[in-house]
Amino acid sequence: DAGVIQSPRHEVTEMGQEVTLRCKPISGHNSLFWYRQTMMRGLELLIYFNNNVPIDDSGMPEDRFSAKMPNASFSTLKIQPSEPRDSAVYFCASDSRTGATNVLTFGAGSRLTVL
């Protein structure tokens, strides 16, 4: 099992550019979560999907952020246009809601720097 796979690992871009982060959850996991981590605010839940359907996007900071999950093995988080305050590490995590454990498995993260 390759775990949760995220790309890119690092992204440096200029303000105003579009950023797309990608995630492949663990096969068989039917819930997927996008978190953002900063020193000031810690890990914040942005949005999560259950069976490819967005359940709660109340953590998405503003309309510049959008997320999709077109199928069970792929999700994207898009920021358009990006701003310096979006600089953070973005984690994708997945788990299986068929069990009772709800132990999230995290990807290695995508470190975004917006200049």
Add this chain to the structure above:
Amino acid sequence: EDKVVQSPLSLVVHEGDTVTLNCSYEVTNFRSLLWYKQEKKAPTFLFMLTSSGIEKKSGRLSSILDKKELFSILNITATQTGDSAVYLCAVLNTDKLIFGTGTRLQVFP
């Protein structure tokens, strides 16, 4: 609003010391509390606690939950430099994990 508060924010100790990390929470529809360890990359799972008073142990780490007082502690005995990390507490409500900001532990030789 659901929230998870960890203390202290930062801790510096010497190898061999024992540390206690705290986590308090206010969450509707509590289901479980989880502890994660984060070194340089992704958080990795340590414990999940669902019942009060039952200690979970893994080597030198142990944790316990008090659902009446709404808190949990994570103990690390005989600390080692490899224990240096950010320790995250998270509470699961109906369907999502809410994280605290973490406690940064630094263990010096």
